[in-house]
Amino acid sequence: MRELSLNVLDIAQNSISAGASLIEIEIAEDTHKNEMIIGIYDNGRGMTPEQVQNVQDPFFTTRTTRKVGMGIPLFKLAAEQTGGSLSIESEVGAGTRVTARFKTDSIDFTPLGDIDSTIITLITMNTDRDFIYRFKVDEKEFTLSTAELNEILGGVPLSEPSVTQWIKEYLHEQTQIIRGGVL
DSSP: OOSHHHHHHHHHHHHHHTTOSEEEEEEEEETTTTEEEEEEEEOSSOOOHHHHHHHTSTTOOSOSSOSOOOHHHHHHHHHHHTTOEEEEEEETTTEEEEEEEEETTSTTOOOOOOHHHHHHHHHHHOTTSEEEEEEEETTEEEEEEHHHHHHHHTTOOTTSHHHHHHHHHHHHHHHHHHHTOOO
């Protein structure tokens, strides 16, 4: 994949397929260590140790629509090419934690890409799920929680165009502030 945000989308979709009602996505950059950590955590069905091993194999998939599953293997490869790593922790009935570490100063580092659009897509296309999105660069961070938004909105759906537009603008604004950019 040409940007890591597409890997995030793919893995979050796996969480949804696993019945997760809560999906947490965390992007943490440490510019002093030249490191980025991307975590996707869910409370879905979870996996057995054997399934955790198999999911890292590109020729294993639980899908019936195709014979291979490339999401996790490509994410792992992207991390390892930079000198980083990928770990998967999972427990049946308790969920899964996928964490990838990237060395951002590597020539092989894949750009994060349009993570804001990925988050908006996940939220607006899966309004029956809760998402928590955390974005952190060094000591600056922000969090977006759909449970909090739903409480504030009092029944107005997150897929309502004006709400979607607000989320889009909020994510852009917060990302710019965190990165030290000017709006």
